[in-house]
Amino acid sequence: MSAAEPVPTIGLEVHMHLKTRTKMFCGCKVEYDVRPNSNVCPVCLGMPGVLPVMNGKALELAVRMALALGCTLPGLAKWDRKHYYYPDLPKNYQISEYDQPLGVKGCLDIETSQGPRRIGIIRVHLEEDAGKLMHAEGGGNYSVVDLNRTGTPLLEIVSEPDVHGAEEARVYAETLRQLAVYLGVGDCNMQLGQMRCEPNISLCIGADAQGKPRYTPISEIKNLNSFRSVERAVTFEIARHREEYEADPAGYTLEKQGKSTRGWRDDEGVSFLQRSKEEAHDYRYFPEPDLVPFVPDRQWVEEIRRTIPDLPEIRRRRLINDAGLSEYDAGVLTADRLIADYHEALAEYVRDAKMAANWMMQDVMQILNERKIAISEFPLTPQAFGDLVNLVASAVINRNTAREVVLPRMLATGKSAGEIVKEEGLAQTSDESAIEAIVDQVLATNAKIAEDYKGGKKAAFGRLMGESMKASSGKANPQVVKAILARKLGG
Ligand SMILES: [Zn+2]
Structure with missing residues (x-):
């Protein structure tokens, strides 16, 4: 086994709310400062018998972002159900795009302190957000749920594992945000949860006997909601992976643990294990029967x-x-x-x-x-x-x-x-004889300053300039004043 220096290998999943008036599959408004559970309807509440209708504006914004990231639009895009039970998602599945995303194979150029870097984009796809759970503070043993966010159009952007450090991860997220705001795709206010980052971190620890690179098991940090926490969490994870590996490089086996999902405690600056990461099959993906696969119209895409x-x-x-x-x-x-x-x-x-x-x-x-x-x-x-x-x-x-x-x-x-x-008669004059008369007057009344200048006090020139401009009520062309003054004093 090679004892090469471990190389951080990081991919980022970024979720951003699209700037639409209404939700992804219903007409409920997207608003951030309203009474909990006021923007809900049978569709986003997951009532039986309802049918989702795709938000065209969300698709347009998603296409815009995908194009700006240089992605290819493969043509057919298909909706899938991703199943999981969580109280903030009443229908028990999220509508997402699984194996046929909207855009693939793009890139984002970023500028780090180490110079420019190009980060590959694996995929860009549309989905819907879940609601918000709030847990009682101060000993109450209950939680409440606000479903206003449920069904908000969400764009997921998944990068290649091309990021090799904490600063790069932060700059990548910042650049992505700037791009989305620039394009009018999203406001990406991180305090409002409009953009969340999830770095997937592992270290490349040399190669196996066949020359295949070996990695420490990936850990994914969930829901980072500031650029600072992206940088800090990645720094923390790199050190944690390294420590674990370096404690026993010879006996280190990747089977020890699988992929894991971790949370981040910003106040303490530590990550903590939430659960071993689900594999795709845990979600029982299957095609969404209520929405037809669609092909974005070529001409429409070119217009965007x-x-x-x-x-x-x-x-x-x-x-x-x-x-x-x-x-x-x-x-x-x-x-x-x-x-x-x-x-x-x-x-x-x-x-x-x-x-x-x-x-x-x-x-x-x-x-x-x-x-x-x-x-x-x-x-x-x-x-x-x-x-x-x-x-x-x-x-x-x-x-x-x-x-x-x-x-x-x-x-x-x-x-x-x-x-x-x-x-206001503010037009300046470039009339040389008029300006010369003013300058002569100024030199006569400020003979001492003029002497100072001739004696080597360079700063005196500025004072004479100022006096001449003042004498002309600010209207003399400064270039002309300067030239006349220089001529008179130099001569
Ligand atoms: Zn609704």
């Missing part, structure tokens, strides 16, 4: 493909490589799809992505932060804001006047940048 926006990573690379933005700025401007859209529209309008980025980073983002609003609530369209940017680019007003005077008035009054500049 056309509506998929450029993904964040592609936009980010474009900003770095084509527009010369820093990694940081490009990251900020593409993390949120609406911000990326705004920047793109602004860049197109002012015909300069870098200039647009500077205004976004220095002005728009600051206003969003100060007012605690989303870009969708920003009162100026990219075109209205672009008019302001263009006034600066064409030297009608200077940056400072734009920022300190015109922009706040645009926000307050809804007037256009051009109107405000005209009404």
Whole structure:
């Protein structure tokens, strides 16, 4: 047996709620802040004699995500019943897709501190969520169930075991979330349970006599609901597997234990055994007789493909490589799809992505932060804001006047940048003789500062600049002021 360093081998199952108005197989609303058991009906309560009807929007969103992950849609997709008894699932089976999932063989590119990685996607399939059990706290020996969540459209995304560390697992989950939010597929609010991660962890511990890799028995951590807990739980499990194996590498046999399902106690930072993991046959899968297998229409799929926006990573690379933005700025401007859209529209309008980025980073983002609003609530369209940017680019007003005077008035009054500049006489002057007169005046009244500059105090130049701008009521073209000042002081 080889004593090679064990290699963590991790696959992730991620469940996310799809952003639909209603449930997967009935017309009940999907809501998160309503009275328990208020959004239920005979279908999602599992009453006898009812028939499920598939939610078309859920299918559309699932197709969208599958396409964005580069999955192939095999054509026929089929519903199956997955049987288990649990009080939060009244019909005693979950409708899922077993052997013919919606999408297969995709991938997701992620960016870790160790560089870029590509994680394979085995499958993407649709199913329905179960309800929520709440156990009495403080000694009460009862539990209550809220079935509002029962039947919520759920997308399961299963990765290849391509993840090799805790950070990678976290970044994979974060990137998947960002993608789903970007595409409008789901809100993925983890506190609300809209996204849950289940890493399957084992260590590759060398190879057997035939050269076949050997692994420690897989443990699956259930229902992790924060990125932090994904990273911590995977770190914990890797160490646990390692410890168990290294305690007796020679006598270590995989038969000692089968696959296991474990829970995670976030407050203590430990995982604990829940049950030995079920095999597929334990669920007695069989085709759902109440729903026909279906083939997503090719043309419809292509229409969905056309509506998929450029993904964040592609936009980010474009900003770095084509527009010369820093990694940081490009990251900020593409993390949120609406911000990326705004920047793109602004860049197109002012015909300069870098200039647009500077205004976004220095002005728009600051206003969003100060007012605690989303870009969708920003009162100026990219075109209205672009008019302001263009006034600066064409030297009608200077940056400072734009920022300190015109922009706040645009926000307050809804007037256009051009109107405000005209009404308030803010247009700057580039008239050299007028500016020269102002500069002469400033040098005369600030002779001491001018002497300081000539004596080597470089900072004095800035003060003279400031005085000249002030003397012109902020309207002198700063470039012209600078050139005249430099000429006069240098000469
Ligand atoms: Zn219902």
